[in-house]
Amino acid sequence: MQEELTTDQQIRRKTIKAFVAFGVASLVPLGIWKWINASAYQNNILAPLRKTLEFNEKLTAKLLSNSHLAPTFSRSEVDKKVRFNGAVGLQEKLAEKYKIKIESGEEKFEISPADLKALPKQEIVFEFKCIEGWSQIQHWGGVRLVDFMNHYKIGQKDADNLFQYVGMETPDGKYTVGIDMPSAVHPQTILAYEMNGKPLLKKHGSPLRLIIPVKYGYKNLKRIGVIKFSDERPKDYWASYGYDYFAGL
Amino acid sequence: MQKIIHKHPLAIRWFHWLNFPLLFIMIWSGLLIYWANGVYKIQIGETLLFKFFPKGFYDFLGLSGQLAKGMAWHFATMWLFTINGFLYVLYTIISGEWKLIFPEKKSFKEAWQVVLLDLGLSKSVPPQEKYNAAQRIAYTMVIIMGFGSILTGWAIFRPVQIAWLTTILGGYKAARIEHFILTIGFCLFFLVHIIQVIKAGWKNFQSMITGFETKK
Numbered sequence: 001m002q003e004e005l006t007t008d009q010q011i012r013r014k015t016i017k018a019f020v021a022f023g024v025a026s027l028v029p030l031g032i033w034k035w036i037n038a039s040a041y042q043n044n045i046l047a048p049l050r051k052t053l054e055f056n057e058k059l060t061a062k063l064l065s066n067s068h069l070a071p072t073f074s075r076s077e078v079d080k081k082v083r084f085n086g087a088v089g090l091q092e093k094l095a096e097k098y099k100i101k102i103e104s105g106e107e108k109f110e111i112s113p114a115d116l117k118a119l120p121k122q123e124i125v126f127e128f129k130c131i132e133g134w135s136q137i138q139h140w141g142g143v144r145l146v147d148f149m150n151h152y153k154i155g156q157k158d159a160d161n162l163f164q165y166v167g168m169e170t171p172d173g174k175y176t177v178g179i180d181m182p183s184a185v186h187p188q189t190i191l192a193y194e195m196n197g198k199p200l201l202k203k204h205g206s207p208l209r210l211i212i213p214v215k216y217g218y219k220n221l222k223r224i225g226v227i228k229f230s231d232e233r234p235k236d237y238w239a240s241y242g243y244d245y246f247a248g249l
Numbered sequence: 250m251q252k253i254i255h256k257h258p259l260a261i262r263w264f265h266w267l268n269f270p271l272l273f274i275m276i277w278s279g280l281l282i283y284w285a286n287g288v289y290k291i292q293i294g295e296t297l298l299f300k301f302f303p304k305g306f307y308d309f310l311g312l313s314g315q316l317a318k319g320m321a322w323h324f325a326t327m328w329l330f331t332i333n334g335f336l337y338v339l340y341t342i343i344s345g346e347w348k349l350i351f352p353e354k355k356s357f358k359e360a361w362q363v364v365l366l367d368l369g370l371s372k373s374v375p376p377q378e379k380y381n382a383a384q385r386i387a388y389t390m391v392i393i394m395g396f397g398s399i400l401t402g403w404a405i406f407r408p409v410q411i412a413w414l415t416t417i418l419g420g421y422k423a424a425r426i427e428h429f430i431l432t433i434g435f436c437l438f439f440l441v442h443i444i445q446v447i448k449a450g451w452k453n454f455q456s457m458i459t460g461f462e463t464k465k
Contacts, residue, residue: 064410133286242317
């Protein structure tokens with residue numbers, strides 16, 4: 001440590017200067033805090049924070065490839081009791097002749113859940129992660145979303161490009177999710193009709209639900225009623241309550 | 250005439266004080282997130298010793314029901330916390346300040362003497378340069394903890410994209426616990442730090458603002 005000889009007056013002056021500078025400098029974080037808290041809300045979260053979430057989305061989507069696979073587990077590791085955490089969109093009675101509406105650009109048609117069972121079946125045992133912070137090893141079975149898209153030749157905007165998003169809704173339109181296309185065509189993303197090797201239970205989203213291991217649980221929409229491909233960001237139930245739209249893991 | 254003894258370079262003071270609001274926001278927003286699945290507890294056999302945290306704790310501090318807000322703040326402030334920490338480490342390396350912070354061989358022996366002295370159990374004063382042995386260990390530990398918080402944080406932030414990191418840390422659930430324990434560690438560090446600063450007195454405290462101490 002250096003030493004320096006000086007008078008009491010100089011010391012007092014230096015001390016006051018430092019404290020004033022400290023006081024002024026501490027107004028900066030205080031100002032930033034106030035500015036953020038005074039800014040407008042964007043989908044129920046302060047706009048600067050929403051912007052940062054979108055920045056994180058761009059950065060991590062670019063830095064980290066979507067082709068990375070979620071770790072898988074053996075069936076003996078599956079949690080026995082599958083947690084039930086949300087019933088939004090499941091209130092109506094299930095239609096007897098259940099149909100799923102598909103929209104891809106100009107093309108519109110309906111399919112029944114049984115149609116999907118004709119496609120190759122894909123099973124996965126992975127750690128389902130809820131945004132609340134809990135996780136469970138779960139076993140699901142169904143059809144890869146990308147296989148489904150290829151089979152029906154949908155999701156294609158033109159010869160070379162896919163649409164940017166897939167939107168899904170429950171039949172009553174109350175629960176919605178929007179998924180970016182790279183996550184939708186991820187090899188582990190499936191339209192599931194089975195859980196633990198048995199048909200889906202109602203509370204877990206029968207007859208068909210989305211299982212998307214690269215996203216938090218709230219993107220795994222139960223009881224798919226509509227599947228839409230578009231370049232516009234589809235509605236997303238939890239994003240409208242202030243949560244991250246991307247929700248990638 | 251008095252002598253001015255230069256103690257803390259300006260950069261160190263900036264990094265130090267910036268950490269105050271940044272770490273505060275990280276811990277506060279972390280609690281908003283943890284609340285949504287606040288399941289950790291310490292128990293021996295069937296006897297519950299402590300639950301993180303009792304309901305009254307959240308109610309008193311107004312931390313309930315704000316998961317989305319907590320996440321948004323956490324994932325914005327993490328960048329500033331990381332950048333500040335990175336620049337601090339870079340500065341200590343380049344300036345050579347690290348030599349005053351990093352524990353020496355004798356530090357581990359001397360640290361006990363500091364602890365005994367501070368607890369009033371011993372009267373022998375161990376040698377002190379800028380920092381004593383216990384400070385060296387504590388300040389180095391807290392840097393390592395910061396690094397650990399960033400690693401465990403990313404392991405639970407992107408457990409698919411950087412699955413290898415999550416796996417090294419023992420899996421998703423383990424990484425979340427590690428992240429939490431590190432946060433408790435920061436809180437304990439803060440508590441001891443404040444007590445020590447109060448004990449060391451005004452001259453020491455103001456040197457973190459002015460950069461110098463005075464001596465007759």
